[in-house]
Amino acid sequence: MRLALVACGLLVALLPWVIPPFVTFQLTYVAAYAIAILGLVILIGYSGQISLGHGAFMAIGGYTAAILLAGAGIGYWVSIPLAALLAGIVGIGLGFVALRLAGVYLALATLALAASVPPLLKRFKALTGGVQGLSLPSPHAPGPLQPFVSSETWFYYLTWALAAVAFALAWFVLRGRVGRSLRALRDSEIAAVAFGVNPVFYKTLAFGWSAAYAGIAGAIIAIVTAYASPDVYSVALSLELLIGVVIGGLHSFLGAILGGIVVEFLPLWAQKINPAVESVVYGVALILVVIFAPGGLAGGLSRLARALRIQATPRSRPASTIEAISEKSA
């Protein structure tokens, strides 16, 4: 496992030196989307709450970074954490609302948030630049590094490093008490409460945490695009994130990365088929996944790997503990 992670890390580290810069640029967005979708994995997959409004948290993060950078000249080292903090606080606020709502009502409330943020951004023109948005200084690698890495490569590394931190944090926190409590609440709130799990704390925590991740993603996108405007964080973005997490896999970290790839590349691939039917391609992909791979691409891949392994080694052997548990829970 450790070796596999190291190999993956090396792969990510070496890629920018062999692929064209614009692909490096696209993979930076993949990492940003993966962070946001990891937030949805935590929220939907682990805590069982839904959000159709994560685009709004990305907008909060994006505008926080943009206002700090364009207005006050505060660098991304400070502005990205602040973006996460602010989005997280708003997320906790929405978490309290979510306590009173469930299912389709929560979906509608979060959708309303996603729909109301772009007009709000247009209204406070002095702060947000209105419809024209805010243009940021072009992103560059720090001075001493500039001869060695391009700005694309630099932000690729920065974003993937942030993604690694986000994933590692999620892994450490979710494997322990918090993860157990969240899953218990998701499966049966009454039983979980009976065992002493505090639903208010854990549910709002999940919302805040997940929103903070979306805030980081929004900040990164504002910084690498050097721009923030209401069109960037439209309702469609929230829906794309949701489609990404469903196609990628709701219950797995790998699913978050696959979801990031889907959100970034599906529109680009779809328009090669026919630009007018992009949303149809989205819909078909979604339906196919829901029917044939309910666990998303990540779930499908692990099933496929298991099937291949059984074919390759016909003699039965005891499944590892983790697999046994995941099979039981599935």
Place this chain on the structure above:
Amino acid sequence: MSIRRFTIIALTAILALAAGAVLTVPAASQAVTGVTATEIVIGGTHPYSGPASAYSSIGKGAQAYFAYVNDKGGVAGRKITYKDLDDAYNPPQSLQLVKQLVEQDKVFAIFNSLGTPVNTVLRPYLNEKQVPQLFVATGATTWGRDASKFPWTIGWQPDYEAESLIYAKNVLAHEPSAKIAVLYQNDDYGQDYLKGLQNGLGAKASMIVKTASYETTDPDVKAQVASLKASGADTFFIFATPKFATQALVAAAQLSWKTKVYLNSVSNSQVVMKAATTQGGPAATTGVVSVIYLKDPTDPRYANDSGLALYKQIMAKYVPGGDVNDQFYLYGMGAAFTFVDALQKAGKDLTREKVMQAAIHLHETDNPFVIPGVIVQTSPDDRFPIRQEQLAQYDGTRWGLIGSLMTARR
């Protein structure tokens, strides 16, 4: 898949990539990016999907015009390949697509990318790479005004301020004692218009007795129109997008406000005028003044016009099934005509510098898609290709041109 096998695969991939990096020999550098003896590759983005997809007709119109030019032999023996991609009106997506067009598809130039936010994002990148960003499809003033900072960018259509300057000229000449009320959308677009009007009136800006704004989130503008009427103004300027412009026209009629109305060109399509006439009666639209710079395909005056005949011929051949009355196609062809003109001016030995020079030395008297007399022209000090427009008055069913062509004073 076992962890070990996965690791082996991953390590092999790394080795292969590393080997690839070492062995990749830089491709033989082309003389000019995107240009061969037989082809010119250019790129662009329009919203083919999403809420702004009505504008996609502009991209299709341009594409159709290039197909027509190619079938006639191209430009200096070169066919134009226009890689026009869908950005869904989303600036980050547009930036990624344009980077791909520049770095992978090696396009010669970016042509007519659509939308102010989109082009705002593209501009620093394209200028840094010194790739021409030609004839962008937006009416903001910045494309012409900020050329010293961004010399590789140029617009095409008249900008909003220029249009207001024309209105101001007309008011000063014919209605010097007018009392003006202004309704505007509270964003850069509406404010560009308002600023143009104030600047155009200059010392007499106090003729504007009242202004009222609305937000695109407002349900309607009836209250604003009522307060403007109460100011006692006798001239009403509507700087609003189609939905709100319709409401304003109808509200003024319902309040029996006897006023002269100026309507911005953004909303002077037949769709708006017909809707306002239906809801507010003929009084809502009769006598309304606006400006025009493109030919109206529905206007019987142009029944024998060769430019519109060409337009309809291209539509029939290259956009079968496209709505000929959709003026966005015509717009796309008009911009494409100017692009081809610039290519021809730049000559056989095409370079990016030369085409940019050609774009700022335009003198185009024969663009078949703009109204007669409009000259598409630029100079190094004036990067606003179209700034002539003609006032037009609505007679209840269609626009009739009044006076002569006017040029915005700068």
